[in-house]
Amino acid sequence: MDLAFQLYEFIALLMISVAVAIVVKYVRLPYTIALVVVGLLVGLANIFPEIKLSEDLIFLLILPPLLFEGALNTDLGELRSNFKPILCLAIVGVLVSVVVTGFLVRWLLSIPLSIALLFGAMITPTDPVSVLATFRELKAPKRLSTIIEGESILNDGTGVVIFGLILEMVRTGHFSLVSGMVEFGFVTVGGIVVGFSFGYTAYRILRYIDDHLIEITITIILAYSTYLFAESVHVSGVIAVVTAGLIIGNYGRLFSMSPSTRIALTDFWALFVFIVNSIVFLLIGIDVSGEKIFVYSMETLLAIPVVIAGRALAVYPLLTLTDKISERIPARWKHIVFWGGLHGTIPVALALSLSDIPHRDMIASMTFGVVLFSLIVQGLSLEYIVKRIFRREESIYEEHIARRIALKRSIMEIERMRRDGEITGNVAEKIISEIKVELEEISSKLLEIDVAERDLLLKARKRILHIQKSVIRDLAIRGTIGEDVVRKLTKEIDSELDALE
Amino acid sequence: MDLAFQLYEFIALLMISVAVAIVVKYVRLPYTIALVVVGLLVGLANIFPEIKLSEDLIFLLILPPLLFEGALNTDLGELRSNFKPILCLAIVGVLVSVVVTGFLVRWLLSIPLSIALLFGAMITPTDPVSVLATFRELKAPKRLSTIIEGESILNDGTGVVIFGLILEMVRTGHFSLVSGMVEFGFVTVGGIVVGFSFGYTAYRILRYIDDHLIEITITIILAYSTYLFAESVHVSGVIAVVTAGLIIGNYGRLFSMSPSTRIALTDFWALFVFIVNSIVFLLIGIDVSGEKIFVYSMETLLAIPVVIAGRALAVYPLLTLTDKISERIPARWKHIVFWGGLHGTIPVALALSLSDIPHRDMIASMTFGVVLFSLIVQGLSLEYIVKRIFRREESIYEEHIARRIALKRSIMEIERMRRDGEITGNVAEKIISEIKVELEEISSKLLEIDVAERDLLLKARKRILHIQKSVIRDLAIRGTIGEDVVRKLTKEIDSELDALE
Incomplete structure (x- = not known):
């Protein structure tokens, strides 16, 4: 065969x-x-x-x-x-x-x-x-x-x-x-x-x-x-x-x-x-x-x-x-x-x-x-x-924002690990202080970028609402929130989106 | 075709x-x-x-x-x-x-x-x-x-x-x-x-x-x-x-x-x-x-x-x-x-x-x-x-132990959820007090079971060591602990097992 x-x-x-x-x-x-x-x-x-x-x-x-x-x-x-x-x-x-x-x-x-x-x-x-x-x-x-x-x-x-x-x-x-x-x-x-x-x-x-x-x-x-x-x-x-x-x-x-x-x-x-x-x-x-x-x-x-x-x-x-x-x-x-x-x-x-x-x-x-x-x-x-x-400024701007969120989450995670005894206080503080240095750098970079234009702002708002929607969907898929909450939040975001139009 | x-x-x-x-x-x-x-x-x-x-x-x-x-x-x-x-x-x-x-x-x-x-x-x-x-x-x-x-x-x-x-x-x-x-x-x-x-x-x-x-x-x-x-x-x-x-x-x-x-x-x-x-x-x-x-x-x-x-x-x-x-x-x-x-x-x-x-x-x-x-x-x-x-007593005993561990873990999880703001303090306390009632019931049931016999104790000790080994393996698979730790802990448990023989 x-x-x-x-x-x-x-x-x-x-x-x-x-x-x-x-x-x-x-x-x-x-x-x-x-x-x-x-x-x-x-x-x-x-x-x-x-x-x-x-x-x-x-x-x-x-x-x-x-x-x-x-x-x-x-x-x-x-x-x-x-x-x-x-x-x-x-x-x-x-x-x-x-x-x-x-x-x-x-x-x-x-x-x-x-x-x-x-x-x-x-x-x-x-x-x-x-x-x-x-x-x-x-x-x-x-x-x-x-x-x-x-x-x-x-x-x-x-x-x-x-x-x-x-x-x-x-x-x-x-x-x-x-x-x-x-x-x-x-x-x-x-x-x-x-x-x-x-x-x-x-x-x-x-x-x-x-x-x-x-x-x-x-x-x-x-x-x-x-x-x-x-x-x-x-x-x-x-x-x-x-x-x-x-x-x-x-x-x-x-x-x-x-x-x-x-x-x-x-x-x-x-x-x-x-x-x-x-x-x-x-x-x-x-x-x-x-x-x-x-x-x-x-x-x-x-x-x-x-x-x-x-x-x-x-x-x-x-x-x-x-x-x-x-x-x-x-x-x-x-x-x-x-x-x-x-x-x-x-x-x-x-x-x-x-x-x-x-x-x-x-x-x-x-x-x-x-x-x-x-x-x-x-x-x-x-x-x-x-x-x-x-690869335009707005994406660089978003990149910084995303990085800032990720770093802040990391601090929370490190603190959780310290609380649970997975790492010692010393290690935790060392890592956190390193992260804080990075956070300050990002904040100063964010100030340099000019995001004053109204158009960009509107776009950013819309995009953020879309991101929120997909985050809610992810949370629902992971089981963090239930059916009703998903529907309610999605409806709210949709009406905000409509308002921006 | x-x-x-x-x-x-x-x-x-x-x-x-x-x-x-x-x-x-x-x-x-x-x-x-x-x-x-x-x-x-x-x-x-x-x-x-x-x-x-x-x-x-x-x-x-x-x-x-x-x-x-x-x-x-x-x-x-x-x-x-x-x-x-x-x-x-x-x-x-x-x-x-x-x-x-x-x-x-x-x-x-x-x-x-x-x-x-x-x-x-x-x-x-x-x-x-x-x-x-x-x-x-x-x-x-x-x-x-x-x-x-x-x-x-x-x-x-x-x-x-x-x-x-x-x-x-x-x-x-x-x-x-x-x-x-x-x-x-x-x-x-x-x-x-x-x-x-x-x-x-x-x-x-x-x-x-x-x-x-x-x-x-x-x-x-x-x-x-x-x-x-x-x-x-x-x-x-x-x-x-x-x-x-x-x-x-x-x-x-x-x-x-x-x-x-x-x-x-x-x-x-x-x-x-x-x-x-x-x-x-x-x-x-x-x-x-x-x-x-x-x-x-x-x-x-x-x-x-x-x-x-x-x-x-x-x-x-x-x-x-x-x-x-x-x-x-x-x-x-x-x-x-x-x-x-x-x-x-x-x-x-x-x-x-x-x-x-x-x-x-x-x-x-x-x-x-x-x-x-x-x-x-x-x-x-x-x-x-x-x-x-x-379906013997020893398995019932283990069942109670496992249930107790699971309940204690649940309390930790609820406390984490409260800390992270996923649930309110009221809800957390209500759930925790419910769990504590269950825990007490289990403790009293455990006292009722006669585990004095030496044979059963030895067996239980061995089994617990085996369980520890598999927990360590699971933790390693989930990435919680690293290669060196796995080897060290496994070696320790193995020598304890040998001592029991």
Whole structure:
């Protein structure tokens, strides 16, 4: 049997991933980008001749946990307070991108419009893994992360649904805008209904159990069974699993799990997704090097600017529009949303799933090329841009504040340790006096920074309220405060936020 | 492709497992036994016609994590202080069992001695999952758990090695005691060398990394790669993976991981093993119902008392012998060691791996029958026996002590919460006065229990020292105390223990 062989390959890929993960700590290259590059090299060296990402592998094994974990860690409150830009990007934005990319591709490459639109739908879903990793490192604004992550989670759903509709039209040769839109609505709403039913059932079961092994196993079952069931009744599995994940992440985790279960659950899914993502990005590299991107290099080189143009024409007009109906998004954030629309797992999966349609090889190669370009060129340049933008005075100011809070907490902890007899009074005093010197330095540095401008102050106030909200959420997850308190405090902060607008 | 089908089956099995896990919380049946029974029913109902435990599946995917996790959580210090009985049981005991069972089977069933010995080797390894679960629940003596767990971890190795040697002799028709013993030594020592090299390398790498995702992934790689490499150079993979697990569990976890990584690591492996064990015990039930145990029911009914006799002739004489050279093992513990030698995954795996030998069907059926009998009849009666034995005054005494400690800790925690302003002084005082009432009740109950007997006192002192050792280990794992302190305190306690002998 080749189970042994598969296991060897899996362990070998894990070893390469871990080696890459260790090396990137020193060379400061984003992990996912390093994986794709190493994957390319491994693919060119032909070390794993038989390894391939298959459609089944991606859609059945890989996608459900990735989507579920993303939704699990999405704060529905944050999402709700930014739902206008997010929904605009994830629904209207996807449609604009698909149409713009489709028409441009047809015009430039003279292929049937339906095939060109299929390519547009395939390439549109975004994957923010490496972007968000950079954000976390730089402590970028929470709201910007929320918009990018929210868009990505939802446009996976719309992108895949539109792809499926166009593919059916290509295969049947029958095209109808009305039936397409009806189908779109059915698949989307059906996915939400399935996801909600499964998620809510799991939530009720979780309330009755207090055993973290069983509870985590239930979330694994939930992620896969929601996806499989939704697909088997021909509604969107992607949308269903995201819906279920949002329910567990926002209600199940808070209200039906003990604090230690919450930590174990978050840890487990983080590990699962770390392993799955490592393997996927390596395999993207390996697969791309095996595909015939060089045969269609002209087409691929044309596709890259076309896809970027499609994204630009979706992001800028829509976000300018939403500025009028919700909190303004700063201009430079718009650049980040636009340029940070990297393409990852989903386009590759969709390309691999194509088989019996005209120009299959060409649009698959174009997809692989665009994914590669976005991950490496856009990914790396974005890191540079984001660093430049957020290394401003306000972030330095926040850094000092954060450091001051951390130092003050440390003093409290040292005092607690002295009280409990873990350290002697002498040691405690020595450490505390050292910390106080540092505190004074920070205070003098804070005085040097000019924070008088009204704009900055307003922004800071808003951000502080957002931080408070997430602190409250963390406290709730850790079990320090209960359900009622969470709701009351969140409501208070929301009304303060409204007042600032 | 049938990946979808496999995933469906896996999720369905997980669902059944979770349902069983939830139900046993109410009916108080041991989890693994309930799984086997449900597996039998599922198998008879023929719901999963195509599902089967294959040799590859067990040896490649399932065994390495089970063995690794077992070793990871084995305290080498505890093992060392009981190494005489454990090694006697796991090496001499296995040989005695194999020989006794083999000769009895040959005599009763008139089959070739080599085949009869093969059956003896196959059925000997013990699996303490359900026994240890019962122990944990009843707070049985740590030393008894250590002996049973230590024997099981090591006799997997010797049992599988002896099985391999006899199988080779059956296949080649060539028998030589000398070359057999040389081979046994080579395979065992080779396994230890491979396990030590891999484990030590991983330990050194773990020291340089502080990222729990990467660290846990390294332990996954370690478990599988150690097993695969050892098998590929024809030494014992079982012994290698156990050796590597002992190194990481006892040195790697303590000295090269941060506290949060240690918790995440323990949680992850517990979940992994929970899932793997759930599936395995279900599949044992399903497989057994499919095998032809009824065709060979006479032979199976004979095999059950024979295997029990083989175990009795190994356990009682050997433990009587070790009483003379190390700390005495109480008579009723010996009964538990004897009757608690349940047979689980390994015999089933070995039986499934047989193909082209004479009487294959018969000895496979006998193995399944004995496994089933041991899990259900021995497992259930053992639970009853263990409960009767340990529900004695001394355990009630300890219970009160533990409760008193917990209550005193609670008071400290409440006072900390008041100091930090988490609760008001009023609330704190109310709770504290409630706790003090409980404390007084416990003190008066403790006075009622007569603990004057010297024997009980000695035992209690020893046990307390053992408890202290494990508390120290826990503190080290949680990062409260450092490496040097652990060593110093452990040494002190060990010398006190020696003084008590």
